[in-house]
Amino acid sequence: MPYITVVLNRKGGVGKSLFTVNLAAVYAEIIDGDIDVRDTEEHVPSVAVVSIDPQATSVEHAQKVRKEGRRVPFRVVNASQNIDQLRRLRRAKADLIIVDTPGFMPLKEEDDEDESIDPLGDGTVGDALRAILDVADDVIVPLEAEGSAFSPTKVTIERVLRPRQIPYGVVVNNWDPRDGTADRDRTISLAQHRDWDLYKATVRHYKQHTRGIVNGRFCTQYESNHASTKAKQDFVSLALEHQLRRQKYAEGR
Ligand SMILES: Nc1ncnc2c1ncn2[C@@H]1O[C@H](COP(=O)(O)OP(=O)(O)O)[C@@H](O)[C@H]1O
Numbered sequence: 001m002p003y004i005t006v007v008l009n010r011k012g013g014v015g016k017s018l019f020t021v022n023l024a025a026v027y028a029e030i031i032d033g034d035i036d037v038r039d040t041e042e043h044v045p046s047v048a049v050v051s052i053d054p055q056a057t058s059v060e061h062a063q064k065v066r067k068e069g070r071r072v073p074f075r076v077v078n079a080s081q082n083i084d085q086l087r088r089l090r091r092a093k094a095d096l097i098i099v100d101t102p103g104f105m106p107l108k109e110e111d112d113e114d115e116s117i118d119p120l121g122d123g124t125v126g127d128a129l130r131a132i133l134d135v136a137d138d139v140i141v142p143l144e145a146e147g148s149a150f151s152p153t154k155v156t157i158e159r160v161l162r163p164r165q166i167p168y169g170v171v172v173n174n175w176d177p178r179d180g181t182a183d184r185d186r187t188i189s190l191a192q193h194r195d196w197d198l199y200k201a202t203v204r205h206y207k208q209h210t211r212g213i214v215n216g217r218f219c220t221q222y223e224s225n226h227a228s229t230k231a232k233q234d235f236v237s238l239a240l241e242h243q244l245r246r247q248k249y250a251e252g253r
């Protein structure tokens, strides 16, 4: 049975699609190595990316990687319109499935606390999110190291994840060490204040990440130089911490 990790945050642009493909690439490299695992009946890649985002950024990223003649070491499934497929996801052939999700219904500030409103909203996006959260084993919540993502993240954690009792961890993303540690530290202390479960790993800002979708590379395929190595290392560390959490979550069951 596959382990299903959902990358979720109500706010767009916080790094959900970036996290999805790069975590998948790192895991695939660790589990399958760099042998060309053919996607056939007998040889299925261990890792799959499932996108339920109508914008399908991670699907597009994988297409660009292929177009540039590089290998996509995981299976890619666009399931934004296929709720039944999501409900059956536990029966899929994979060890690990990472799910890329869209941002969802922006609530008015005063609706944030209104229990009668489902923050996942109506329509296909809401239905797809509900279906995927029903089968999720854990959730990764990227959070940008500057203030504006805080309120949507609060709704994501406190109104979507906690009531469902899904284990989750918040990962501070996109902080630039050249700007100093103030933004990152403020974000961490806000999260601690709300008692959110935080990853120790953070993902720093690197141009390589922004360019990856343009020039068709995952972090495992960045050119070999110092900055690229550090950019990739953040996802390796995140994958390792995620793996340790999986063990912890399993013991907690
Ligand atoms: N750590 C980072 N370093 C550099 N660029 C980043 C980083 N995180 C996100 N970005 C860029 O920010 C934009 C939004 O990220 P994306 O993953 O598409 O967000 P989401 O899927 O949450 O909407 C993309 O252009 C992405 O490359």
Ligand SMILES: [Mg+2]
Binding pocket: 013, 016, 017, 018, 053, 057, 058, 100, 101, 102
């Ligand atoms: Mg996205």
